[in-house]
Amino acid sequence: MKKTISVALTGNPNVGKTTVFNTITGSRQHVGNWPGVTVEKKTGRCEYADTSIEVTDLPGTYSLTAYSADEVIARNFIIEDNPDVVVQVVDASNLERNLYLTMQLAELGRPVIVALNMVDVAEGRGDTIDEKRLSELLAMPVVRTVGTSGRGLDRLLETIIAVAAKGEKHTHTIGYGDEAEALISDLVRILDDDPALAGGYPLRWLAVRAIEGDSAVLALIEKSSVAGAVQARLQQIDLDEYEALLADKRYEAIGAILPQACTMCVRKMTGSDMIDRVVTNKYLGIPIFLALMWGAFQLTFAVAEPFMAGIEYVFGWLGEVVAGSIGNEWLASLLGDGVIGGVGGVFVFVPNIFILFLILSILEGSGYLARAAFIMDRLMYVIGLPGKSFIPMLMGFGCNVPAIMSTRTIEDDRDRLITILVNPFISCGARLPVYILFAGVFFGRDAGNVIFGLYALGIVVAILSAKLFRCTILPGESSPFIMEMPPYRIPTIKNAMLNMWEKGSMYLKKAGGIILIGSLIVWFLASYPAGVEYGSEESFAGMIGHLLEPLVSPLGLDWKIAVALIFGFVAKEIVVSSLGVLYGADEGSAALSDALLADPALSMAGALAVMVFVLLYMPCVATLGVIKKETGSWRWAGFSVLYGLVVAWILAFATFHLASYFLGGA
Amino acid sequence: MSSPDHSPVTLDTVISGDKARIVGVKAKGHLRKRLLEMGIIPGAIIESIRVAPLGDPVEFRVKGYNLSIRKGDAACIEVVMEVE
Incomplete structure (x- = not known):
């Protein structure tokens, strides 16, 4: 029978754990160049030399003291799930701080392996690392790896198997100096009195963690018979002082090890510094940030246009074929209006979605996201949030679901809750088709600017809402902002393409799945009860629409839009597919854009109001689910729906009336 | 007056490009x-790199x-200036 070895991949944020994981297990987990990309544990398997290895990729953490939700996941897995081998992925170009966690892992009494990752970057800079010497000094195996190319990963797997076979626990620990050691041995003696307490952990480790105020360890001690004695001993000392002493000794130990195993080049001005001189410049920083965002959306629109025209042509042709060749009127309508009108309407925007995700993944992979957070932190401070909250906002341009999950890196619960609640206002990729459709039809050459304006409005509403929440329902101080600034890296083409394909194909699957179903439901509502004219006011769709018309008519919209908005709750693209179905009557070949332009009920002002409403009105079903999951209650999910609807209605109303006044199109 | 090089100041007052030792x-x-x-411990050398465009934070x-x-x-964070 084959053995299975469980391995935990841990390490500081942004050292390349997920890249190593993907290469070893053949997975396609999301990677990027900023701290906090991975916020969940993910498990994968690989077979190597007749051994089955189960690898768990963990969120990054700077130490075993966990503050934020993602760090708690990492810490609990290592401590509670008892993996056979712990592999710490280390950034070879940033050894000193990375080894701090190594020092903590060493005390845990588990087999630990160090993977010196990104060793190519360190070598390219002229650093030399003697991994044999480092291995002796750390008393644990050290393997050089490059996650992106796979270099050294076979060695890593061999080492994992060898270490697991030996089953040797790591016993080498560092000394903390006479004073601290006296305290530690006192605590160990006290803890030893309760044999049930340790639960497999070394007593020394428990003592050290108790001094450092590890809440989980303190809770464990609290329940034991020695709780009083431990408390009494800890009360005799200044814990703050000891905490600093332990950290200091760990860095001292690292400082003693490093010069023996590595020679670091004297840091000259690096490429990253040069780029940052411009990109985060006092005068240029903000204009560059805005120009990048603006450029991204212009590009999304411009590059995709010829592809869109091609897809539109194909669906138009398909529509004609269906209309011409299928004799059965019912079937022809189902296929032509329902399937082709609905799904085709959404399919047209596939090129935009692909380009949007390509741009986002290039931004993520380069390291610019951390700079964006750095530049915008002051603004976040004004609204009472940490700069980290800005990254989920930028991620939201892709999809709100992973963006809301990425808030797990935010330490303070209220900060995190606010960041979650405002995220749906950040315009995700699914809303883009709605804008492209309406802006393209009604604003022609200015479409790019209108779309950029919508994205900006989303950000402004998010920021003002955050301020409002901070001042009312979730008061509090803004928590500290300490963020590592990763060096810039050139995003690998493979990763950018992979990421684009993963996200883009998700959109395609959505188009073939939930959007198809949504379109068919709308088609059914538009065709029945039997005998009514398709898509007329007497159909079910017409009845529902008319019921809601009083709500949307102040926004300059008619019943067809109302129906589309209802179904857009399932997924925002359905707004487009529903309109495709509803407007898709008879001609078949006429593109939705022509039909919208021809509709007397719609004006330029009305089009703006639709876009504003779709931008803000409510999180889609998937986002609602993740809000519930991350906040732990339906209450906040419900709140975000209600708040969104109210804000959307008010702003769409204002937009319609202002635009009618200025554009004279009412 | 004592020499400004040895009296502790706080880290936020260190000008970009200057180095200081954490005390x-x-x-x-x-x-x-x-x-x-994260390595902000007494004895460590810290260098101020740049201030964000809106005046805060500092890298x-x-x-x-x-x-x-x-x-x-x-x-x-208290520091004393390092003289190059």
Whole structure:
């Protein structure tokens, strides 16, 4: 029978754990160049030399003291799930701080392996690392790896198997100096009195963690018979002082090890510094940030246009074929209006979605996201949030679901809750088709600017809402902002393409799945009860629409839009597919854009109001689910729906009336 | 008056391009722990790299990597200027 070895991949944020994981297990987990990309544990398997290895990729953490939700996941897995081998992925170009966690892992009494990752970057800079010497000094195996190319990963797997076979626990620990050691041995003696307490952990480790105020360890001690004695001993000392002493000794130990195993080049001005001189410049920083965002959306629109025209042509042709060749009127309508009108309407925007995700993944992979957070932190401070909250906002341009999950890196619960609640206002990729459709039809050459304006409005509403929440329902101080600034890296083409394909194909699957179903439901509502004219006011769709018309008519919209908005709750693209179905009557070949332009009920002002409403009105079903999951209650999910609807209605109303006044199109 | 090179100042007052040696971390609770484990410990050399366009936060280099700290948080870190 084959053995299975469980391995935990841990390490500081942004050292390349997920890249190593993907290469070893053949997975396609999301990677990027900023701290906090991975916020969940993910498990994968690989077979190597007749051994089955189960690898768990963990969120990054700077130490075993966990503050934020993602760090708690990492810490609990290592401590509670008892993996056979712990592999710490280390950034070879940033050894000193990375080894701090190594020092903590060493005390845990588990087999630990160090993977010196990104060793190519360190070598390219002229650093030399003697991994044999480092291995002796750390008393644990050290393997050089490059996650992106796979270099050294076979060695890593061999080492994992060898270490697991030996089953040797790591016993080498560092000394903390006479004073601290006296305290530690006192605590160990006290803890030893309760044999049930340790639960497999070394007593020394428990003592050290108790001094450092590890809440989980303190809770464990609290329940034991020695709780009083431990408390009494800890009360005799200044814990703050000891905490600093332990950290200091760990860095001292690292400082003693490093010069023996590595020679670091004297840091000259690096490429990253040069780029940052411009990109985060006092005068240029903000204009560059805005120009990048603006450029991204212009590009999304411009590059995709010829592809869109091609897809539109194909669906138009398909529509004609269906209309011409299928004799059965019912079937022809189902296929032509329902399937082709609905799904085709959404399919047209596939090129935009692909380009949007390509741009986002290039931004993520380069390291610019951390700079964006750095530049915008002051603004976040004004609204009472940490700069980290800005990254989920930028991620939201892709999809709100992973963006809301990425808030797990935010330490303070209220900060995190606010960041979650405002995220749906950040315009995700699914809303883009709605804008492209309406802006393209009604604003022609200015479409790019209108779309950029919508994205900006989303950000402004998010920021003002955050301020409002901070001042009312979730008061509090803004928590500290300490963020590592990763060096810039050139995003690998493979990763950018992979990421684009993963996200883009998700959109395609959505188009073939939930959007198809949504379109068919709308088609059914538009065709029945039997005998009514398709898509007329007497159909079910017409009845529902008319019921809601009083709500949307102040926004300059008619019943067809109302129906589309209802179904857009399932997924925002359905707004487009529903309109495709509803407007898709008879001609078949006429593109939705022509039909919208021809509709007397719609004006330029009305089009703006639709876009504003779709931008803000409510999180889609998937986002609602993740809000519930991350906040732990339906209450906040419900709140975000209600708040969104109210804000959307008010702003769409204002937009319609202002635009009618200025554009004279009412 | 004592020499300005030896009297402690707070980290937020260090000008971009200057280096200082950390002598004390006055923060409490989580902030303190986080600073310590990120290498902000007494004795470490820290260099101020640049201030963000809107005046806050500040990017520092410590232990061979860069990190960004808000001025308000940097104010609880005591340093003495290093003379080059």
